[in-house]
Amino acid sequence: xxxxxxxxxxxxxxxxxxxxxxxxxxxxxxxxxxxxxxxxQAIHVHVSGQLSQAAVKVxxxxxxxxxxxxxxxxxKSFANSTIAAKLRGANQPVILLQNGLNIxxxxxxxxxxxxxRCVLLVTAQFNADGTVRFKPVSACPVGLVQxxxxxxxxxxxxxxxxxxxFRSEQNxxxxxWKKVIANCVFNSICPLLDIDNGIFYKNEFxxxxxxxxxxxxxxxxxxxGVALSAQEVEDSLLSISRMSDGQFISTLQDIRxxxxxxxxxxxxxxxxxxxxxxxxxxxxxxxxxxxxxxxxLL
Numbered sequence: 354x355x356x357x358x359x360x361x362x363x364x365x366x367x368x369x370x371x372x373x374x375x376x377x378x379x380x381x382x383x384x385x386x387x388x389x390x391x392x393x394q395a396i397h398v399h400v401s402g403q404l405s406q407a408a409v410k411v412x413x414x415x416x417x418x419x420x421x422x423x424x425x426x427x428x429k430s431f432a433n434s435t436i437a438a439k440l441r442g443a444n445q446p447v448i449l450l451q452n453g454l455n456i457x458x459x460x461x462x463x464x465x466x467x468x469x470r471c472v473l474l475v476t477a478q479f480n481a482d483g484t485v486r487f488k489p490v491s492a493c494p495v496g497l498v499q500x501x502x503x504x505x506x507x508x509x510x511x512x513x514x515x516x517x518x519f520r521s522e523q524n525x526x527x528x529x530w531k532k533v534i535a536n537c538v539f540n541s542i543c544p545l546l547d548i549d550n551g552i553f554y555k556n557e558f559x560x561x562x563x564x565x566x567x568x569x570x571x572x573x574x575x576x577x578g579v580a581l582s583a584q585e586v587e588d589s590l591l592s593i594s595r596m597s598d599g600q601f602i603s604t605l606q607d608i609r610x611x612x613x614x615x616x617x618x619x620x621x622x623x624x625x626x627x628x629x630x631x632x633x634x635x636x637x638x639x640x641x642x643x644x645x646x647x648x649x650l651l
Contacts, residue, residue, distance in 0.1 A: 354422030363475070374514045429615055442465075454530075545642060551594055
């Protein structure tokens with residue numbers, strides 16, 4: 354059994370693609386499932402020019418009892434304290450498919466024995482008709498946070514499929530930081546410009562803004578013991594920008610739909626870790642995005 358906690362675009366896409374490879378899947382919604390809702394939800398995913406669909410079993414986080422199997426967390430990271438409390442002391446492996454720094458801490462605090470992080474190199478968004486548009490960028494690396502390293506390849510084998518690819522990674526922290534730095538760019542500049550991810554490979558001025566954020570974040574990463582080059586981070590950012598051209602970053606989707614965002618685990622977390630290091634671009638862009646999010650919640 355594979356439980357997916359979080360029924361957003363990523364969670365729904367993954368649920369369909371796994372179920373259509375023969376896996377038994379339960380999509381666990383963070384919010385209460387209404388009594389009028391059926392036990393199964395029909396989900397349609399557009400991927401690689403094809404329509405993939407499945408009737409996926411759904412449940413509520415508040416009432417579900419997790420049996421043996423694998424638990425994936427695709428919900429927004431601000432829900433992690435609630436999710437971790439529900440999973441307290443779980444024996445099942447838990448894989449976090451989320452953005453941000455230090456998002457694993459609530460699960461460590463709740464004594465999750467087998468904890469992993471996945472760096473998402475895909476994009477997904479809901480279409481106006483409720484279907485999901487999914488675009489892969491590259492195979493998503495999965496690495497150990499705490500527990501038994503020997504299970505990693507087996508878990509990745511359960512998840513990997515022709516549309517949503519996964520791979521094992523022995524040293525996940527540099528890749529987490531590389532993606533976080535890219536997300537500090539995408540999740541602040543794109544919402545503020547109200548534009549899709551393709552802006553950075555199309556517009557030199559936007560790319561110069563991105564380079565300022567990358568430079569600041571790299572200094573913070575180095576202080577945390579993570580060595581990355583500006584070129585490899587920029588190359589990753591441009592690759593994501595090209596491959597997800599036309600897709601809207603999750604923070605912009607959330608703002609448009611009057612939902613809370615994850616900016617606190619991105620730019621704001623970088624600022625918190627920076628200490629006396631100057632990070633004015635990262636700070637200002639993050640604060641403006643947080644303000645825009647707050648105003649759209651009113």
